Amino acid sequence: xxxxxxxxxxxxxxxxxxxxxxxxxxxxxxxxxxxxxxxxxxxxxxxxxxxxxxxxxxxxxxxxxxxxxxxxxxxxxxxxxxxxxxxxxxxxxxxxxxxxxxxxxxxxxxxxxxxxxxxxxxxxxxxxxxxxxxxxxxxxxxxxxxxxxxxxxxxxxxxxxxxxxxxxxxxxxxxxxxxxxxxxxxxxxxxxxxxxxxxxxxxxxxxxxxxxxxxxxxxxxxxxxxxxxxxxxxxxxxxxxxxxxxxxxxxxxxxxxxxxxxxxxxxxxxxxxxxxxxxxxxxxxxxxxxxxxxxxxxxxxxxxxxxxxxxxxxxxxxxxxxxxxxxxxxxx
Amino acid sequence: xxxxxxxxxxxxxxxxxxxxxxxxxxxxxxxxxxxxxxxxxxxxxxxxxxxxxxxxxxxxxxxxxxxxxxxxxxxxxxxxxxxxxxxxxxxxxxxxxxxxxxxxxxxxxxxxxxxxxxxxxxxxxxxxxxxxxxxxxxxxxxxxxxxxxxxxxxxxxxxxxxxxxxxxxxxxxxxxxxxxxxxxxxxxxxxxxxxxxxxxxxxxxxxxxxxxxxxxxxxxxxxxxxxxxxxxxxxxxxxx
Amino acid sequence: xxxxxxxxxxxxxxxxxxxxxxxxxxxxxxxxxxxxxxxxxxxxxxxxxxxxxxxxxxxxxxxxxxxxxxxxxxxxxxxxxxxxxxxxxxxxxxxxxxxxxxxxxxxxxxxxxxxxxxxxxxxxxxxxxxxxxxxxxxxxxxxxxxxxxxxxxxxxxxxxxxxxxxxxxxxxxxxxxxxxxxxxxxxxxxxxxxxxxxxxxxxxxxxxxxxxxxxxxxxxxxxxxxxxxxxxxxxxxxxxxxxxxxxxxxxxxxxxxxxxxxxxxxxxxxxxxxxxxxxxxxxxxxxxxxxxxxxxxxxxxxxxxxxxxxxxxxxxxxx
Numbered sequence: 001x002x003x004x005x006x007x008x009x010x011x012x013x014x015x016x017x018x019x020x021x022x023x024x025x026x027x028x029x030x031x032x033x034x035x036x037x038x039x040x041x042x043x044x045x046x047x048x049x050x051x052x053x054x055x056x057x058x059x060x061x062x063x064x065x066x067x068x069x070x071x072x073x074x075x076x077x078x079x080x081x082x083x084x085x086x087x088x089x090x091x092x093x094x095x096x097x098x099x100x101x102x103x104x105x106x107x108x109x110x111x112x113x114x115x116x117x118x119x120x121x122x123x124x125x126x127x128x129x130x131x132x133x134x135x136x137x138x139x140x141x142x143x144x145x146x147x148x149x150x151x152x153x154x155x156x157x158x159x160x161x162x163x164x165x166x167x168x169x170x171x172x173x174x175x176x177x178x179x180x181x182x183x184x185x186x187x188x189x190x191x192x193x194x195x196x197x198x199x200x201x202x203x204x205x206x207x208x209x210x211x212x213x214x215x216x217x218x219x220x221x222x223x224x225x226x227x228x229x230x231x232x233x234x235x236x237x238x239x240x241x242x243x244x245x246x247x248x249x250x251x252x253x254x255x256x257x258x259x260x261x262x263x264x265x266x267x268x269x270x271x272x273x274x275x276x277x278x279x280x281x282x283x284x285x286x287x288x289x290x291x292x293x294x295x296x297x298x299x300x301x302x303x304x305x306x307x308x309x310x311x312x313x314x315x316x317x318x319x320x321x322x323x324x325x326x327x328x329x330x331x332x
Numbered sequence: 333x334x335x336x337x338x339x340x341x342x343x344x345x346x347x348x349x350x351x352x353x354x355x356x357x358x359x360x361x362x363x364x365x366x367x368x369x370x371x372x373x374x375x376x377x378x379x380x381x382x383x384x385x386x387x388x389x390x391x392x393x394x395x396x397x398x399x400x401x402x403x404x405x406x407x408x409x410x411x412x413x414x415x416x417x418x419x420x421x422x423x424x425x426x427x428x429x430x431x432x433x434x435x436x437x438x439x440x441x442x443x444x445x446x447x448x449x450x451x452x453x454x455x456x457x458x459x460x461x462x463x464x465x466x467x468x469x470x471x472x473x474x475x476x477x478x479x480x481x482x483x484x485x486x487x488x489x490x491x492x493x494x495x496x497x498x499x500x501x502x503x504x505x506x507x508x509x510x511x512x513x514x515x516x517x518x519x520x521x522x523x524x525x526x527x528x529x530x531x532x533x534x535x536x537x538x539x540x541x542x543x544x545x546x547x548x549x550x551x552x553x554x555x556x557x558x559x560x561x562x563x564x565x566x567x568x569x570x571x572x
Numbered sequence: 573x574x575x576x577x578x579x580x581x582x583x584x585x586x587x588x589x590x591x592x593x594x595x596x597x598x599x600x601x602x603x604x605x606x607x608x609x610x611x612x613x614x615x616x617x618x619x620x621x622x623x624x625x626x627x628x629x630x631x632x633x634x635x636x637x638x639x640x641x642x643x644x645x646x647x648x649x650x651x652x653x654x655x656x657x658x659x660x661x662x663x664x665x666x667x668x669x670x671x672x673x674x675x676x677x678x679x680x681x682x683x684x685x686x687x688x689x690x691x692x693x694x695x696x697x698x699x700x701x702x703x704x705x706x707x708x709x710x711x712x713x714x715x716x717x718x719x720x721x722x723x724x725x726x727x728x729x730x731x732x733x734x735x736x737x738x739x740x741x742x743x744x745x746x747x748x749x750x751x752x753x754x755x756x757x758x759x760x761x762x763x764x765x766x767x768x769x770x771x772x773x774x775x776x777x778x779x780x781x782x783x784x785x786x787x788x789x790x791x792x793x794x795x796x797x798x799x800x801x802x803x804x805x806x807x808x809x810x811x812x813x814x815x816x817x818x819x820x821x822x823x824x825x826x827x828x829x830x831x832x833x834x835x836x837x838x839x840x841x842x843x844x845x846x847x848x849x850x851x852x853x854x855x856x857x858x859x860x861x862x863x864x865x866x867x868x869x870x871x872x873x874x875x876x877x878x879x880x881x882x883x884x885x886x887x888x889x890x891x
Contacts, residue, residue, distance in 0.1 A: 031799075032793075032795055032799035032800075055795070058793075058795040058798060058821070108758065111758075111811065112758070113815060114815075169662075172614070173614075173847055174757070174809070177756070178756075186791060188794060188795075213434050214419075214423060214434060215426065217423060218423055220413065221411060221412075224383075224388055225406070225411060227387070227388055228386060228403055228404040228405075229424065229427050230401055274415060275415040300793060303786075304784070304792055304796050304800075305785050305786045306793055
């Protein structure tokens, strides 16, 4: 595999980008509001019939939310997998996803509207991550990574327990279903403005991770090696964690809890571009965005009832991961 | 490059509730181009001393004056990475590119040149984890060339290596020193110590830097290891 | 990567917590209750409240402050115990129920085999008479009669049954209404599809539910709602109504006209849903005759809840 990855890298990225473009075009072109492609294209330039403009106005935010969420989770997952040298690392490592879910559920319990709920999810995710990092810093253990993983598990468990309390207290006929649906994930909830707003922390986080680039590779060798190579591990790691927490919190805020993308996309991308952070992070984000587009299509492919994308990502992602794993282990 | 100076250095680890692990105070001045072999029984504190000189753990007392950046190489098998050997070697320049967006092309070229110098250029694109111990060690030493640190500290660089790779690594270590660096390498392989410029021996309660001829004389070896050895304890080669 | 918590898992967590929280949380609030009839779920509580409210021992789920303000004073004094059967929310611990010393437990809702089995099990566990009454809307009159018999308020039960029968008869003959979309949840994207319990009251009155594809509650996309192009949106959520009132995506129809938005009252209990119990009669009555004299609705509301006529909330068509 590897003698070829250097040549395959750029070509693979191009293919991924083209696939993402095709996926985006498909999402924009299909839906219950029948609008012919020419009308849609005209509407893109502001000159289409009102039907087509309406269709774009409704599908555009969904597309943006899906790609943002997919790319964000995949990028955060790749970052964690590199940082912790653990192929099972996922964006929930620091308890960010659980904290975001708890924040949203709490907001729904207190009767908040959609935007406030998203903000609460974002805040909850960041706080959970910060708490995990602070607790890990308290332990002052030798290799910071194990402490981070353990504190992340603890914070995640606390957030899940908090979620349980919210669920008990929720009104069963209106609040509880709202909370349940929210947690199961949906790309169609966000308006255009909210999707664009979510893009900001994701873009920031991605920019940080991409800028860190080879420094992530150094961090993956361990604190000692990082010091020996002349880099200060702790601030760099904090920066990477903050970036991943930003991306994950924004993803959960805009779409709810969508699992498996953060685990699967880096594995798939790794098969194509190798392990270098500089190539793995962008490739993972592209694969994540594509995967999100796929499950977004599937969520309304079976009739008007929307299947929550959190369920679909598990239903599609878990078998895909298994197949990937089987293929990889047979080749190795 | 000026030399490495250790003044009354007491390396060791602070224990929580219990006796500290301390080495005896050490005074050492190493000149550029010197290869110093560090020998001693298991558990004597070789790794602790190396890490203290590297600055990875604080000394319990005394000072270390370093002429420049210091590189520490852990024992074989401690470094694991999934990316290519070339990339790992190129990461030697990470310290210099601290504020840059990425590694420069000349870093990659330097890495390639270093790999070629150690005759492992064909391993450049293979994942580091898939290489054998010997190959990994050579790649890591190539990284030391790329890193160009003033002081190179190697922890058991010859462990787990077959004779061919061991020779290559030893030659590489000498090449490192020949370019003006100070190399401090611990080993159980006493012939390596015999060919070093100086030998630093860590005994049960003493620490001594001396010429190889003295440090490896039979009674010093007995005092150090507690056993009679007609030759090298690990491979049986006669001590020259 | 952790699969999203589903309702059952959440309920499992909830019951685990409630098992620990239950006795401590409830014990201080229990005085010797005037009531000795326990409702197994919120729908049953409303039934008991309507027929013989002095005998209700506790709320499975205590209504919030705004709803309690719209109910007579004794409602606020009753403790909350959680639900013994079905539906979401906190499950009750049998010990807490037993501490109330009930003589009768009434369950009002699905009368299918699963619930009958549950009733039998609970009867053996608690040693108290457990009655399961069919909760179907057309059978509300029978439910009132049976509840009246069980609670020793036969006359009251008969009166309620007659009133309910008359309301249901008129409801069946209601004038046709608009094609509607039922919006639930803060974002309005959760709906009851055609045939769901939540929209039974509206559909039975001849209003057409544009949502079809399932027979239950589900989520849809905004685009789907636009594609269905309902004439009216019906909601019980004041927050959603406020948000959607000025939102062109919700109010503009395909032909450019303004979509109607109906906000139904939910104080003290929803008029068509939440919970699916005798409260739905108010929705039926209003749908049967939206322009009718207000006194009929006020009288019905008073007999169900004990509200004075001036305090009855009204449905609003939001301009």
